[in-house]
Amino acid sequence: MNQNALLEWYGRFSRDLPWRRTRDPYAIWVSETMLQQTRVETVLPYYARFLRELPDVASLAEATEERVLALWSGLGYYRRARMLHAAAKAVAEDHGGRLPRSPEELRQLEGVGAYTAGAIASIAFGKRAALVDGNVARVLARLFAVEEDVKSAAGAGQVWALAEELVTSVNGPAGDWNQALMELGAMVCTPREPRCAECPVSADCQGRALGIAGELPRTSPKRRPVTVKRVALVIASSSRVVLARRRREALFGGLWEPPAADGVDPRPLAAELGIEGALRPGGQVVHVLSHRRMEVAVSVTSLGKRRRWSPPGDDYDAIEVVRIDEVASRAHSTLARKVLAAAGVLPLAKGHRAGLRSPSK
Numbered sequence: 252m253n254q255n256a257l258l259e260w261y262g263r264f265s266r267d268l269p270w271r272r273t274r275d276p277y278a279i280w281v282s283e284t285m286l287q288q289t290r291v292e293t294v295l296p297y298y299a300r301f302l303r304e305l306p307d308v309a310s311l312a313e314a315t316e317e318r319v320l321a322l323w324s325g326l327g328y329y330r331r332a333r334m335l336h337a338a339a340k341a342v343a344e345d346h347g348g349r350l351p352r353s354p355e356e357l358r359q360l361e362g363v364g365a366y367t368a369g370a371i372a373s374i375a376f377g378k379r380a381a382l383v384d385g386n387v388a389r390v391l392a393r394l395f396a397v398e399e400d401v402k403s404a405a406g407a408g409q410v411w412a413l414a415e416e417l418v419t420s421v422n423g424p425a426g427d428w429n430q431a432l433m434e435l436g437a438m439v440c441t442p443r444e445p446r447c448a449e450c451p452v453s454a455d456c457q458g459r460a461l462g463i464a465g466e467l468p469r470t471s472p473k474r475r476p477v478t479v480k481r482v483a484l485v486i487a488s489s490s491r492v493v494l495a496r497r498r499r500e501a502l503f504g505g506l507w508e509p510p511a512a513d514g515v516d517p518r519p520l521a522a523e524l525g526i527e528g529a530l531r532p533g534g535q536v537v538h539v540l541s542h543r544r545m546e547v548a549v550s551v552t553s554l555g556k557r558r559r560w561s562p563p564g565d566d567y568d569a570i571e572v573v574r575i576d577e578v579a580s581r582a583h584s585t586l587a588r589k590v591l592a593a594a595g596v597l598p599l600a601k602g603h604r605a606g607l608r609s610p611s612k
Contacts, residue, residue, distance in 0.1 A: 252394065252417070253451075253454070254420070254421045254422065254423075254428070255422060255423075256452055257451050257452050258427060258431055259451070261431035261435075262427075264434075265430070265431070265434050266434070266438070269282075269295070269298060269299065270282035270283075271430065275375070276350040277308050277311075277350065278302060279370065279371055279374050280335075280350060280367070280371050281301060281335070283371065284362065284367065285298055285301075285326065285331070287328065287331060287367075289326065289327065289328070294326070297322070297323070297325075300322060301322050301323075305322070308339050308342050308349075308350070309343055311335070311336060312339040312340045312342070312343035312344075312348075314336070316333065316336060317505070317581075319333075319336045320332055320333075320505050320506060320582030321580060321582040321583075323582070324583050324584065325583075325584070325588065327585065329503065329504070329505070329506065329584070330362075333505075334362025337361045337362070338360040338361045338363060341360060342360065352372065354372045354378065355368075357371055365382070366382050366383060366384050368380065369381050369383075369429065370382050373418070373425040373426040373429050374426035374430065377424060377425060379418050379419055379425045380418065380425065381411065381414035381415040381417075381418045381429070382429050382433075383407070384433060385436070386432070386434075386436025386440075387410070387414060387436060388407075388468055389436050389440060389442065389467070390432055390436045390440045391410050391414060391432075392406075392410060392458070392467045392468035392469070393440060393445070394452065394455060394456050394457060395413055395457055396458045396461055396467070397410060397413075397468065398469055399469065400468075400470055401468040402471065406468075406469070414432075417432075435450070435451075435452075444465070445464055447459055447464065476539060476540065476541070476542050476543050476544040477543055477544065478546060479513070479544065479545050480513065480515050480546055481512065481513055481545055481546065481547040481548070482512055482515065482520055482547065482548050482549075482550065483508070483509045483510070483511040483517075483549050483590045484520050484524065484526070484550050484551075484552065485509045485549060485550070485552075485590065485591065485593075485596060486509070486524070486526065486553075486554050487551070487553070487554050487575070487594065487596050488553065490575055491554055491573065491574055492509070492572070492596055493554065493560060493570065493572055493573075494508060494570070494571060494573050495507065495508065495510045495562055495563070496562075496569040496570070496571075497566055497567055497568075498565075498567065499568075503584050503586070505582060506583050506584050506587065507578075507581045507582060507583050507587065508583060509549075509587065509590050509591065510524060510567065511590075512563065512564055515548060517530055517548065518530070520563060521550070521552070523564070525557075526552055528552045528553055528555070529552065530550040530551070530552050531551050531552070532548075532549070532550060532551075533549035533590075534549055534593040534594075535547065535548050535549065535593070536549060536586065536589040536593050538589060545586065547586070547589075547590060549593040551595075554572070575597065578591070
C-alpha cells in the first residue's frame with residue numbers, strides 16, 4: 252500500500268478542524284470522546300464551549316457533574332460525559348493532572364477504550380499506536396478485501412491487526428497517519444457510493460479490484476429500535492416551568508426534564524403530581540435512540556402558586572420550579588427540549604423540527 256500517497260493527500264485536502272490545530276492531550280481527549288457516534292458538525296460548537304468553560308484536566312476534575320452535564324446537554328450519549336468527568340478526577344489525583352502517554356496506561360482510565368487510547372497516544376504523544384473506528388474499519392476492509400463481519404471477533408481482529416501493521420510501518424507521524432485513514436473514510440471512502448476516482452490509494456484497493464468495494468465492510472443487520480410510548484406533562488406559566496431530575500442510574504440520569512412516565516394516558520401522572528387543572532394536548536414528540544424509538548405525547552397545564560412538589564415515580568430524585576430563561580443552564584437532553592418546544596415553552600433547537608408533531612385538531 253502506498254502510505255506516502257495517503258499522507259500527501261491528507262496534507263493537501265484534510266478538513267481544518269480545531270482539534271487538528273493542537274497537540275494538547277486534554278483537548279484531543281475531549282474531542283475524541285465527543286466524536287464517538289456523533290457527527291463532526293454536531294460536535295464543533297460543543298467542543299468550543301466545553302474547552303472555553305473547562306480548559307484543562309484540573310478544571311474538569313473540579314467541576315460538578317451538573318455543570319459537566321449542562322455543557323454536554325443536547326450532545327447525547329451522556330454516559331460519555333460522566334466517564335470523562337470521572338477519568339479527569341483520576342488523572343488529577345493519580346497522575347498529577349497529566350494524561351498518561353502510553354495506550355496501556357490510557358486504557359486504565361474510565362471510558363477510554365482501545366480507539367480513544369490509540370488516538371490520544373498517536374496524535375498527542377506521537378506514539379505508534381493503532382486505532383480503529385467505523386471509518387477506519389471501512390477503509391481497511393475495502394483496501395484489503397476483509398470479508399469477515401468487521402464487528403465480529405474475527406473481523407475486528409483482522410482489521411486491528413492491519414491497523415497495527417500499517418501504523419508501525421508508516422514513514423511519517425503516526426497521528427497524521429491515523430487521522431488520514433479516518434479522513435479518507437469520512438470524505439472519500441464513504442459508506443454508500445465510495446468515490447474511488449478521488450481516492451489516493453485506489454490502485455492498491457483489493458476490494459475495488461475484485462469489484463466488491465461497495466459491498467464492504469460486511470456487517471450484521473441492525474436491530475430495529477423498540478418503540479416506547481411515554482407521556483410528558485409540561486406545567487408552566489409565562490415565565491416558569493416545572494422540571495424534574497432523573498435519578499443517576501436511570502436513562503438520561505442526572506438530567507432535568509418535564510415530568511414523564513410510561514404509557515399513553517397523562518392523567519395518572521397528573522394525579523400523582525396533584526394537578527387538578529385541565530390538561531390540553533401539546534402534540535407528540537418522536538425521539539430515536541440507538542435501541543429505542545420514544546414516542547412522547549405531551550400534555551400542558553398551567554402553573555399555579557403551589558410551592559411544594561414531590562418527584563413522581565421512581566425515576567426522579569428532585570423536582571423544582573425553574574425560570575424558563577434558566578432552563579438552558581440546566582443539564583437537559585434534546586428530548587426534554589423537544590417536549591418543551593412542543594408545549595410552546597422554548598424554541599426548538601435547529602435540526603430537530605422533524606421530531607415534533609402537532610396535536611390533533
